[in-house]
Each structure stands twice: as C-alpha cells, then as structure tokens.
Amino acid sequence: MMGYNLTTPFLIYQWNFPMFPWDQIDTVLLDMDGTLLDLHFDNHFWLSLVPGTLSRMHGISAEAATSHVRAAYDKVAGTLEWYCLDYWERELGLDIMALHRTLVDRIQLRQDSMPFLTALADAGKRRILLTNAHPNSLALKLEHTELASGLDEMLSSHQTGHPKESPLFWQAVFARFELNPRRCLFIDDSEAILLAAKHAGVGFQLGISNPDSQQPNKVFHDFPAIHDYRLLLNE
Numbered sequence: 154m155m156g157y158n159l160t161t162p163f164l165i166y167q168w169n170f171p172m173f174p175w176d177q178i179d180t181v182l183l184d185m186d187g188t189l190l191d192l193h194f195d196n197h198f199w200l201s202l203v204p205g206t207l208s209r210m211h212g213i214s215a216e217a218a219t220s221h222v223r224a225a226y227d228k229v230a231g232t233l234e235w236y237c238l239d240y241w242e243r244e245l246g247l248d249i250m251a252l253h254r255t256l257v258d259r260i261q262l263r264q265d266s267m268p269f270l271t272a273l274a275d276a277g278k279r280r281i282l283l284t285n286a287h288p289n290s291l292a293l294k295l296e297h298t299e300l301a302s303g304l305d306e307m308l309s310s311h312q313t314g315h316p317k318e319s320p321l322f323w324q325a326v327f328a329r330f331e332l333n334p335r336r337c338l339f340i341d342d343s344e345a346i347l348l349a350a351k352h353a354g355v356g357f358q359l360g361i362s363n364p365d366s367q368q369p370n371k372v373f374h375d376f377p378a379i380h381d382y383r384l385l386l387n388e
Contacts, residue, residue, distance in 0.1 A: 173357055179336045181273055182326075182355070184317075185284040185291070187342035187364025189266045189300060194259040196365050199226070202252060207245065231345075233316045236285040250289055260297045263366075269382035270303030281330060282307035283339075285316050306330065317346045323353030347376050 186195050199222075208218035225244055226235065234240040238249045273280050280303065284291060288309045295301045310316050313325040327334055334354040341347050342364035351358055360378030362370040370380055379385065 173338060173359075175276065175278075177336060178278065178338045178357060180279040180281060180330075180332055180338070182281050182283050182337055182339040182350075183304075184339075184341040184343070184346070184361075185282055185286055185294070185300075188340055188361050189263060189270075189282070189303075190294060190298065191259075191261045191263055191366045192342065192364040193367045194256060194261070196368070197259060198253065198256055202256065203245065203247065206247060206252065210246075231316065231318050233285075233310065233314070236287060236316060237311065238287040238289055250293070253290065253293055257293070257297050260294050261366075262298050262300060263382075265382040267299065267303055268386065272386055274303075280305045283310070283317060283326060284308070285310045287311055317341075318349050320349070320353050323350065323355070327354075342371070344373055344376060 183189055186192050200219075204215065204218040204222045207213070207222065208215050211218070213221075222245070229235045229240070241247070242249050270280055282300075282304050284307070286294070286309060288311055291307070291309050301307075308326065308329065310322055313322050313329075315322040315325065317323075323334070326332065335356040337355050338357040338359060339347065339350040339355045340359045340361065341350070342361040344360060347358040347360060358376045360371075360373040360376045361380070362373060362378040363380040364371070371378070
C-alpha cells in the first residue's frame with residue numbers, strides 16, 4: 154500500500170467540501186483538545202469529575218455542584234482564566250493537577266491524528282500546535298501520548314497572555330513563528346476560534362466535527378468541517 158500524501162488532489166467526502174490549495178499553504182496550525190486529542194478526557198474532567206468531587210467535599214447534591222461549576226465556567230468563558238488551571242484551583246479549592254492525574258488513562262490521541270501529521274511532514278508542511286491548554290495540562294498530555302513526535306513547534310496561549318479568541322494572541326503567533334498568515338491553515342473544533350483566526354488574517358480554516366468520541370457530531374455553519382483526517386489523504 155502506498156503511503157499517505159498531500160501532493161495529489163484530496164478525496165472529497167461530500168460534494169461541497171472545498172479542496173485546499175496546498176501549494177498556497179506552508180504551515181498548518183493545529184488546536185490540541187478535540188482536534189488532535191479526544192476531547193472526552195476534558196469533558197469528563199470538567200463536567201463530571203470536578204462537580205462530583207465538589208459534591209462529596211461539601212456535602213451538596215450533584216445537581217447543586219453542577220450548577221455551581223457551570224455558573225463559574227460561564228463567568229469567564231472565552232477568557233484566559235477559563236483555561237487556567239491556577240485560576241480554577243483558587244476558584245474551586247481543588248488540586249486540579251492531582252485530579253487530572255487520576256484520569257490519565259482517558260488521555261487519547263484521535264486515531265486519525267498521527268497519519269495526518271505524518272502526511273503533513275512528508276509534504277514539507279510546518280506543523281505548529283496552538284492550544285489554550287495550561288502549560289501543565291499540555292505537559293501532562295504530551296507525557297501520555299506520542300503527540301510531540303508529530304509536531305514541529307507548539308505554543309500555549311498562556312505564554313502570550315491572551316487566549317486564541319483574542320486578536321492579540323494571533324499577532325503574537327505570527328511574530329513568534331515568523332508566519333505569513335495568508336499561507337496558513339488553522340484547524341480547530343471551535344467555530345468561534347476559527348472565526349477569530351480568520352479575522353486575524355489566517356488564510357484557511359477547517360473544523361473538526363467530532364471532537365469528543367463519546368458525543369454526537371457538531372454542526373459547523375460558517376466553515377468546512379470533517380470527522381476524520383484520513384478523508385483528506387490519498388492512499
């Protein structure tokens with residue numbers, strides 16, 4: 154069987170899926186959670202383990218604990234605090250990293266990630282991870298997967314002081330990696346963040362419709378989206 158390659162036309166999984174002009178793309182910018190890793194770990198952690206732990210600690214009902222954490226999440230959604238483990242340790246009174254380590258068996262690469270990253274390398278494309286994950290969370294996930302071997306560079310938004318939702322994040326990225334944003338493809342499972350990248354000048358965007366393997370696929374309204382990178386690859 155021939156190896157995957159990105160130098161010949163891509164397979165089209167549905168009639169209106171646009172083929173990317175790969176001769177106009179030098180760099181692929183990639184989100185981590187839900188895009189290269191299964192988002193099930195994070196969803197289970199923040200929506201199940203955290204409220205369950207608070208329920209037991211404070212002797213309150215599961216419903217009350219869930220309501221409390223959802224209100225806390227909503228208060229800072231889209232800000233750097235939303236992604237900051239230090240903030241949540243203070244806000245919730247929990248050892249967040251210790252709780253993370255109880256679930257390391259759930260940290261999983263998407264099955265299609267490494268074939269895609271390998272194909273990008275074979276095609277001479279630069280692969281840069283851009284994540285809102287806290288550096289400690291990033292380090293834990295790199296420790297328990299082979300993700301680092303499929304990347305050329307990586308950056309946590311905490312290193313810039315701004316989340317990916319902010320134009321200031323993108324300015325920092327373009328300067329740090331000396332990028333021509335028009336010649337970049339950005340892949341993320343969040344339509345809001347794809348829009349932020351587009352507004353910042355990134356030339357091409359792609360959504361991931363199945364970030365959590367245990368949940369139904371998402372519907373993207375303003376960007377093309379796929380559920381398996383291997384649909385972009387020719388064998």
